[in-house]
Amino acid sequence: MVPPSEHLLSQGALPAKAIIGECWARDGLQNEKIIVPTDEKVKIINALQEIGFKKIEATSFAHPKYLPQFNDAEEVLQRINRLPGVDFRAIVTTRRGLERAILCQEKGYGVDEIAMVISSTEAHNQANVKMNRQENQELLASLAEQALQTGHHVFGWILTAFGCPFTGDVEPKEVLRLARWWKSIGASYIGLGDTTGMANPKQVAHLLAYLRQEGFGPEKVVLHFHDSRGTGLANNLMALLSGYYYLDSSIGAIGGQARTGADPYQSGHGGNCSTEDLVAMLEEMNISTGIDRPALLELGQEAEKILQRPLRSNVLRCGLVKHSPAHKDKIRTLRKEATLVEMLKVTMGDLLDQRAAQQPDHEAVVYTDDRNLRLTYREFQERANQVAKGLMALGVQKGENIAIWATNYPEWLDTQFGSAKMGAVLVTVNTNYRASELQYLLRQSDATTLLLIDGFRDNNYVETLNQICPQLATSQPGELQCSALPLLKNVIFIGRDPEEKHPGMFSWNDFLQLGETISAEALAERQKSLHYDDTINMQYTSGTTGFPKGVMLSHYNIVNNARLVAANQNMTQEDRLCFPVPLFHCFGCVMSSLACIVTGATMVPIESFDPLRVLAAVEKEKCTILYGVPTMFIAQLNHPDFERYNLSTLRTGIMAGSPCPIEVMKKVAHQMGARDITIAYGLTEFSPVITQTTAQDSLERRVSTVGKALPSVEVKVIDPATGQEVPPGQTGELCARGFGVMKGYYKNPEATAAVINEEGWLRTGDLATYDEEGYVKITGRAKDMIIRGGENIYPREIEEFLYSHPKIGDVQVIGVPDLKYGEEVLACIIPKEGEELTEEEVRKYCQGQIARHKIPRYIRFLTHYPMTASGKIQKFRLREHYIEELSLENAAKVETA
DSSP: OOOOHHHHHHHTOOOTTOEEEEOOSOTTOTTOSSOOOHHHHHHHHHHHHHTTOSOEEOOEEOSGGGGGGGGGHHHHHHHHTTSTTEEOOEEEOSHHHHHHHHHHHHTTOOOOEEEEEEOSTTTOSGGGHHHHHHHHHHHHHHHHHHHHHTTOEEEEEEESTTTOOSSSOOOHHHHHHHHHHHHHTTEEEEEEEESSOOOOHHHHHHHHHHHHHTTOOGGGEEEEEBOTTSOHHHHHHHHHHTTOOEEEEBGGGOSOOOBOOSSGGGOBOOOBOBHHHHHHHHHHTTOOOSSOHHHHHHHHHHHHHHHTSOOOOHHHHTTOOOOOHHHHTOOOOGGGGOOOOOOOOOOHHHHHHHHHHHOTTSEEEEOOSTTOOEEEHHHHHHHHHHHHHHHHHTTOOTTOEEEEEOSSOHHHHHHHHHHHHHTOEEEEOOTTOOHHHHHHHHHHTTOSEEEEOSEETTEEHHHHHHHHOGGGGGOOTTOOOOSSSTTOOEEEEOOSSTTOOOTTSBOHHHHHHHGGGSOHHHHHHHHHTOOTTSEEEEEEEOOTTSOOEEEEEEHHHHHHHHHHHHHTTTOOTTOEEEEOSOTTSHHHHTTTHHHHHHHTOEEEEOSSOOHHHHHHHHHHHTOSEEEEOHHHHHHHHTSTTGGGSOOTTOOEEEEOSSOOBHHHHHHHHHTSOOTTOEEEEEOGGGSSEEEEOOTTSOHHHHHHOOOEEOTTEEEEEEOTTTOOBOOTTOOEEEEEEETTSOSEETTOHHHHHHHBOTTOOEEEEEEEEEOTTOOEEEEEESSOOEEETTEEEOHHHHHHHHHTSTTEEEEEEEEEEETTTEEEEEEEEEEOTTOOOOHHHHHHHHTTTSOGGGSOSEEEEOSOOOBOTTSOBOHHHHHHHHHHHTTOHHHHTOOBO
16 A cells, blocks of 8 residues: 555645654764774764754674774774764674674774675676575675674664566565564664665655564664665655655765666666765655754765865755855854763663672661661662562563652662563652552552552551552462552562561562572573663652653663763762662652662762761761752751761762752751752753752852753753744843753554654753853743642642542642742632532642642632633732742742753
């Protein structure tokens, strides 16, 4: 079935995910005699990204024919491979080539993906095509097995007119056979490449429709067309219109010179499809590519000079270059200040293993409470392995969602890294959640396993779960059948006593003993199957609709965020980090525990916040770094026993989670001794930090701004109405783009599309300004979100709950300022006609149903709301009125960064 191209063209747009991959920036520019200096390659990559390319292919042929390209391999790999937005693959077709690629990985150059090729172009004549393909597959199967064993990921290419004919039609069944074969031997992605130009648009359309029907859709397929016979552009267009959005191309059609001969098997290799021609074709059809076309043409001219030969781009040959003054002299904006650093492409499990190998006897985790627990990195690694094997013994698969509902227990940390080692997605549960919230999260997340403690404060977790799943009381562990949560099968109890048992649940010891049935080799094999771009963490955040959404984060997201946040504090293995912030937030599980693994520092977690516990832990363990939300720091500073504690070892920390009062920042720096204290700003959807002050910034900068964008993160401030960037000093909505952007909201593509645009920009919903040096100041919130003591509270969620009260006709929830918590919740209620309602009735209705911090502190009854002329409720008027009525003017005047 041919895709409805006419309909798509009439819409004037490509698929939302359309990517035109640029594969010019290769190691040595493959097939060329000239070795381009690494400095030039980095400039090329920067220029390509600047003009709009989302994917840069820096592929290298690890083949004896191209071995001169490895003359500068060490320098290239160290400087290029980990640049953000760059995919580096070593293409191998021989045993020797694979050995070279493995050697590069062993030397730490980061070649973690191997591209292998089923191709008939090496056959050279029709007589030995069949033999070549058979021998080729046998060789590649062997190479793939070796590559997977050495920790590589395999990218399987099917080259030369897909079905491998040099004359006649494409063979969809042959392509499907080969695609299935690649999948069976462990390939992560499939590449379809026509390097002889034999395919035509009709064949491409039929082939892609057939592959999609058979389960090989756009998300796992890359297309690569050569233009040897003039069909490359049309084939690319047909692929895009068929919904296949990842296309390889090259500036100037770099990729080799055309071969000619009477035998069609010796023809082809005319070079990749020209990027300039592809962009020009789409732009002339009024289809936006997001690429700066004039700048692209200028870069093509520069390429001709570098390579010392004319390129094969039609628009270049025809002299269609239009110089772009805007490209030469761009208006300086905040977004242009992003600096690039190498990204870590590693899973959390591998990261822990590397750290344990580097410093096995260094303290990893210290608890100063009655546990008196001290773990070295080797011991912590072993505990994580035990959890990983326990989950595997329960049958938990890679990508399966498991939830944890606990305060900062040591087992939380074990589970965080144990689940990461075997590939389960850890769903974190807010410790304040009550029955309705827990049930929604477990059901929406499709969690199959829940790990929980006995409870927190007055919230009994065991009773709450039994309330949701009464079947638990009569179930055998691992065999739960709950009508409210049909996918939940396993419940694991985390007790202070590891032998403590509850009906229907595994005790902690029973769970770990199950893992003894799983061998170390089985765990290692599972761990090798994971990829750094896999989802590994899911945290629930609410939106203006009031329905919590699961934010999907990958190893790549959070490992790199943790690393860069730590770097801004100059964190090293000599540091000891005390963190009372909860692990179920990114502040805990990314910026705290994961940052320590990245740097080799020692974790000093606090099970749940208490100001004296924190002060005592800092003194006893000689902590150098302290984290907290403003409320935590205020509680410590204001405690009557504050002066008793020796905090002289403190040098830095992070205050984040809610707006940070300037005076509190100064006190933390001067009275607590954390002279290099920093502020971090972000949100879960960015995993989490977007901007941060550094230890090198002046105190004035650190108390009055939220810093600059992290390296490799772009930020911009836009006019919310027009989407246009605003100049320094002008307020607008802050947007961010880069490695930290979430993979999306779980099972909620509509909500994802509402906050992440086609160019990858995440809208934060927060209002901000920036200065000439790029420092950002948050000035307000475009959303109505309330931040109480570091906890995000979304009014619509509380409103939806209160609407269920039989006496409430209408309700509006707002935040009002508070000196202790930053903000408090105020509910403005209009009772139903004829009904009488008291504040006590409302609070009693909330107790046990929504988290304590969401229960309104203030409740006011009204007969009507202030409205605009168009009938919209003016919440800001309500806020102004109650600030005055409740005498909260002083709290409203507190300055924050």
